[in-house]
Amino acid sequence: MHHRASLSILSLTLLLGACQQPSPHAPQDHLDVLLNLPHLGTQGLPYAPGGTGVREVKVSVLDAQGQIVRFNANRDADPQGQQTYFVLTPGVSQLKLSLVRGVPYTFVSRAYDQGVTNPARTLLAFGRIEQSFTASGQTLALPLKSVLGTGSRLTSLPLNMVVPGQEVEYVLNVSANGHSELRVPQDDLQVTYDVQNGVDVGTADPKRGVVVRAATQATGDLQVTARVTGLVPSGQDDATEGQVTVTARVPFAAQVGVGSDLSAPSIQRFELLARLGEQVTVRGTAQDNLGVVEARIYSGPRLLRQLTPSDFTGTDFSVTVTGVRPGEQTLTLLVKDAAGNEMTADLNVPAGDSADTTAPVVTALTVSPNPLRTAGPVTLSAQASDDVGVSAVAF
Structure with a gap:
């Protein structure tokens, strides 16, 4: 009887000891981490005047391997969980998120123009950062850098x-991947220029x-090449460091020097x-x-406006001029060529606002969160355009 009691006490001791040893992924090893995408909602991503081009960002977490x-459903790192990415x-x-203390993680962010599941x-933007955490409540800023597009342009008048x-x-107008209308912020790129038959004035x-x-004497065209360095697409869902090349080429006027061009520019159209x-x-229209x-x-x-190549x-060209005084006014368009020849055209602008019969167009309307499951703040956003201008947006 005494022998059996000793075995029972030993078994109980071993059992209690096993209960005191935490597993590698026990709840007490987890800590809360706040991931933040500071660029979202600001001009830190490819953008178009009046709105951003990014709709959703897919965030994935990788382990050391x-x-x-x-x-899992509580956003705890769990090998048995079903959630493999999150959408911002x-x-x-x-x-x-709840992550394991001290484990090195890699956070990958992919920003898209459509929903993350849309084929x-x-x-439009990509980011990757490695980080481990030792205390709860830490915040990690997820980096995002625009992906360069092949629709970039180098233009002059x-x-x-x-x-x-x-x-x-x-x-130079650097566009985003697949979207010539979206611009890449200057912080997301570096540029150098190669000039043939000319020099960079600096x-x-x-x-x-x-x-x-x-050049004062040339044997070919004036050619300017912009070499833009940044992220370039590597498949549909990844990006890598690379370069986009944009070239502009203009021929020389044969045997023509400044002052020997006697033909003034022509203005075919200047209208309200x-x-x-x-x-x-x-x-x-001017040429x-x-x-x-x-x-x-x-x-x-x-001078109300100096026109630019863009x-x-x-x-x-089609532009909006500000600072026109009340009442009937006359606007003057002046164009000049390389030899200094000028041409002007006048345009009478009646007093009062002109009738606008073209309604604005709403191209995008989004609600966040969507779907709305509980009471709380709701963010509404819209992209609207008009041939004259959008003066107000109301929901």
Whole structure:
């Protein structure tokens, strides 16, 4: 009887000892971590005037072996969990997870123009960061960097030819992956320029563009190449460091020097689209045998707007001018070519707002969270456009 009692006490001791040893993934080894995407809702991602291009961001967590970490319904790291990624939006840009203390994790963020499960999605931004945690309540800022697109442009004012010795201003517009209308923020890229038959004057911000002086004697075209370094797509869902090349080429005017061009630019069109108070929207067409290098809009002696290369599509432009005084006014368009020849055209702007019969267009309306399951704050966002301008948005 005494022998049996000793065995029972020994078994009980071993059992209690086993209960006191925590498992590698016991709850007491977990700690809460707040993941934050600070760029969402700000201009830190590919954007278009009036709205952002990113709709959803997929966040995945990898372990030290590069395997996907699973999570249970409570967002605890759990090998038996069913959740393998999380979705953030401009309205919900924070995420709280429970992770194992001291384990090195890799956090991968992928920002898309569509829902993360949409087969037609395009990767607009990508980020990757490694981190381990030793205390609860720590916050990790998830990095996101725009993915460069092949639709980037290097443009000058409409230019058919270049005169030897002429200075030409080029504007660089770097677009996002798959979206020529979305711009990449300057912080997400680096730029260098190669110039053939000319020199970089060095007076411009390279991320905005370049000013080039054409050679006084040339055997070929003036060619400017922008080499943009940043993230480039690597498949549908990944990106890697790479380069996008953008080239602009203009031929030299044969045997033509500054001052020997006697042909002034021509203005085929300069007309009013709409007036709203001190804002006037106009469009026009201007061209020259060597190319228009400068275009301005005046009201009397006051310069209202200096047109830039981005205002032109070929020889056409459509812009909104601000600062037009009340009452009937006359606007003057002045265009100049490389030889200094000028041409002007006047436009009468009646007093009062013009009738606008074209309704605005809403291209996107989103609600976050969606679906709404419990009472709480709701974020509504919309993208709206109009031929004259959107003055207000109401829900």
